[in-house]
Amino acid sequence: MSHRRFAAALAAVVIAASGCTSADEVEPDRPVVLTTFTVLADIARNVAGDHLIVESITKPGAEIHGYEPTPGDIKKAARAELILDNGLNLEAWFARFVEGTDAPHVVVSEGIDPIDIAGDAYAGLPNPHAWMSPLNAAIYADNMAVAFAELDPEHAPDYRTNAAAYREELQQVQNELVAALEGLPANQRALVTCEGAFSYLARDAGLTEKYIWPVNAEQQATPRRVASVIEFVDANDVPAVFCESTVSDAPMQRVVEDTDAAFGGVLFVDSLSEADGPVPTYLDLIRYDASTIVAGLAGGHRP
Missing domain, CATH: 3.40.50.1980 (Nitrogenase molybdenum iron protein domain)
Known part of the structure; x- marks a missing residue:
């Protein structure tokens, strides 16, 4: 319009x-x-x-x-x-x-x-x-x-x-997330996602962050970006990777295919679900994401 x-x-x-x-x-x-x-x-x-x-x-x-x-x-x-x-x-x-x-x-x-966003046209914003x-x-x-x-x-x-x-x-919620992550080896405290939407959560929970694209635009899932994530996952023996609910997980599934990492599950960021869905409130969303991340990095995953 x-x-x-x-x-x-x-x-x-x-x-x-x-x-x-x-x-x-x-x-x-x-x-x-x-x-x-x-x-x-x-x-x-x-x-x-x-x-x-x-x-x-x-x-x-x-x-x-x-x-x-x-x-x-x-x-x-x-x-x-x-x-x-x-x-x-x-x-x-x-x-x-x-x-x-x-x-x-x-x-x-x-x-x-x-x-600040670290790369691309959005760098510095x-x-x-x-x-x-x-x-x-x-x-x-x-x-x-x-x-x-x-x-x-x-x-x-x-x-x-x-x-x-x-x-x-x-x-x-913050205390529970930090406590759950403290018991993981250093390499398992890495959050690999499709979009760079978890920088603040990663910083405040003591996680290393890696993503395919910085801001929500799936066309940025170039072969070079996917290869960079594959290299990071291999180098750090990251046990699980994740993707957001509002985008296709196809690029991250390529990472799974080329590494030993499992797909840890879908994370919610930009939107709540309907009342009968998994994250009808913000507290539900942040708890769901936190438990999904912890389960994935500890070797489990959500269906």
Whole structure:
């Protein structure tokens, strides 16, 4: 959708929203907070409690990097009182989305210690996947609590209390992951994935990281890149390799075919699953990924 078409569509939706409300469109009884993707929405709901309505622009299973906003998304934005995005260049489409709305927006990754991408055209830019470290997710929660308190001062103490409780859960996940990895030999503490989406998790858990491509673009799975990963796996006798749920694992299966490594399983990054899926919440996602990584590196694997 071009910028001009996007702006025109947004204007039409805003005009429509200012008119009569249809029978099946009831005005929300609480402030509406809109997030760019499902992971942020779930963290936000834990901080908001019952005081706010939190919605996600993208649906479960959606790929966030190159997302194209729809008319339905624009309609959601028209009624939002606050918009949350990840920042760190994750949502390349987001700038034009915000330009046409009156709602303030907050970058929830503010204050994290960024890790720069190491190679290619993205070299020197911050890796956007900061939420993949539970320690960073705690910063996200704190930033949301501040933003919610400004939006809804009456319930500010509740937002702070909710964020503190959520931080404790995140710290428990972090502690469990670090403890499980400490017993592994050094060569087994290596995280090999399709996309470089685990830099923050790897840093904070004491893992060495290797990936086929730095940012989510499967066309970057060139023979040279795959060969580099094969060389790394062989040189370090890495027991298992992994791939993300939103991309094809075919390049990583070539690594498995040419090494002694097993395919350790699928990891979730950019999106939660549906409610009946394996990772309906962020805590489920990070626990699932942590247990999958530990099982794979210890010699087991998920089906």
